[in-house]
């Protein structure tokens with residue numbers, strides 16, 4: 325079942341067009357991996373889903389993205405609502421320098437949820453969902469920045485999950501992590517797709533192979549090939565996709 329539909333989406337930074345008329349649907353409860361060489365527009369594309377490109381001066385989006393019944397680029401979209409429904413995890417674990425508990429409760433408090441019982445419950449659930457509860461349950465008041473990079477990244481995932489988003493945008497979430505921490509985050513991603521839809525930017529072809537259901541290959545801001553990952557990995561239709569997957573260029 326599709327949860328997002330993208331139609332003729334283009335993005336310009338000043339006069340420079342970074343994305344050219346991208347059209348694709350995103351399947352619910354699946355991991356969609358966005359791959360392609362550095363600078364092809366993957367992160368810019370990801371940022372379109374929660375209107376993060378608006379933070380970049382002189383950026384301009386045309387075309388549209390429909391998330392369920394909501395037109396994301398309609399004038400009356402409520403940004404707070406959108407970002408609660410579409411959460412984001414960044415490349416560098418960006419834990420805040422306060423307690424683990426307060427990191428995870430951050431978005432909930434912004435939403436005005438202040439009752440301790442509700443916060444306790446939501447924080448615990450989010451930490452469990454992000455597969456880090458057992459490691460931190462006895463030290464929730466410790467500073468999140470004292471955790472390892474891999475643990476911090478799962479705290480950031482828990483923080484994104486606490487507001488119960490339907491979509492989780494992940495921009496190279498394991499590229500700053502050691503292989504063991506990266507493997508834990510990958511396991512978490514596979515678990516999370518039962519309840520959430522994940523759009524993942526990755527440079528790691530093997531990671532895309534391990535975790536993604538659908539694969540989108542971008543080149544110079546164009547969507548070159550999109551489909552079921554295992555089909556593209558075994559039999560890409562496009563020669564550039566094939567070459568990229570075979571590591572002929574990166």
Ligand SMILES: Nc1ncnc2c1ncn2[C@@H]1O[C@H](COP(=O)(O)OP(=O)(O)OP(=O)(O)O)[C@@H](O)[C@H]1O
Pocket residue numbers: 337342360361362363364365366367368369380527
């Ligand atoms: N804030 C910005 N202002 C102007 N141009 C930008 C900005 N951010 C990115 N770009 C340009 O847009 C193009 C796409 O960048 P983007 O970061 O989306 O690519 P990417 O595929 O995610 O790259 P990487 O894999 O290296 O992260 C690049 O040419 C980049 O220089």
